[in-house]
Amino acid sequence: MAIEKWLAVTSLGLFAMFAGEMISVYNFMTDVPETIAFSITFDADPKIFQFISIGAAPAGILAAVPYIMTRQYGSKPIGGLIVAGGVIMLIGMFVSYSLVDKIDPVYITDVVKYSPILFMILSIPVIAVGAYLTKEKKRRPKKEFF
Template sequence: MAGIEKYIAIAALGLFVMFAGEINVLYNYLTNPNVEVEPEAKILMYISIGVAPASSLAGTAFIMAKRYGSRQIGGLILAGGIVLFAGMLSANYMIQNIDPNYRVYTVETIPPLFMGVSFAVMAAGAFLFRTKKRPIKEFF
């Protein structure tokens, strides 16, 4: 059935969880910062080590599994999208509590942006539930 694409989807799920956690920890810290920090740089770093590779891995797993369809891989990709959406929704609710000095464009834009990305990831996972196995034609 599913070979390496299952492990790629698991890695994508882990990276989605990591990114959501990092953003929520940063936003929680920005509500009452003890040390001055640049939120734009931190967020860019979190995107480059978290959600960008996670999206690439989810897309790779989707492309590898779309030919035959897999509920397991689709479920993992769907779970990654749900985790990303829930994490960004939580971060979005924290924005109003962030210190006004740190409430910059990047901090306010990232949660809605990645909520949109999460819908695309969830759609890709849901597509794999719908895909049926193609019959193998035997010519000889």
């Protein structure tokens, strides 16, 4: 496999990891154990920023690099991997946003409320870029005689 495919696979994995992390922290906030609730103060904002910095940001960069490398001739497998990453992030953020109503109001902040919406919106360009790569036709390479 070329390096573009490996970058797209890594991007897919990071999108899935980010979605899983967000779902897990939102699920934790829906049912915080009483022993933790009274002994430890839990703030979700730093965790969400950490998940963004180790999951979503590198995944976006790793999705952009194969796009830049293959945009001239297109690639169905690479485009499909990028689309799959965007769909995984969209579904994961939808699940996270559906859990916001069940979260205890003590843990609700602007970051908790609006970050799933932001990443649902950001997953649409990722899907569009991947779809563009699947539609792009391969150009015939120029022959070099010298």
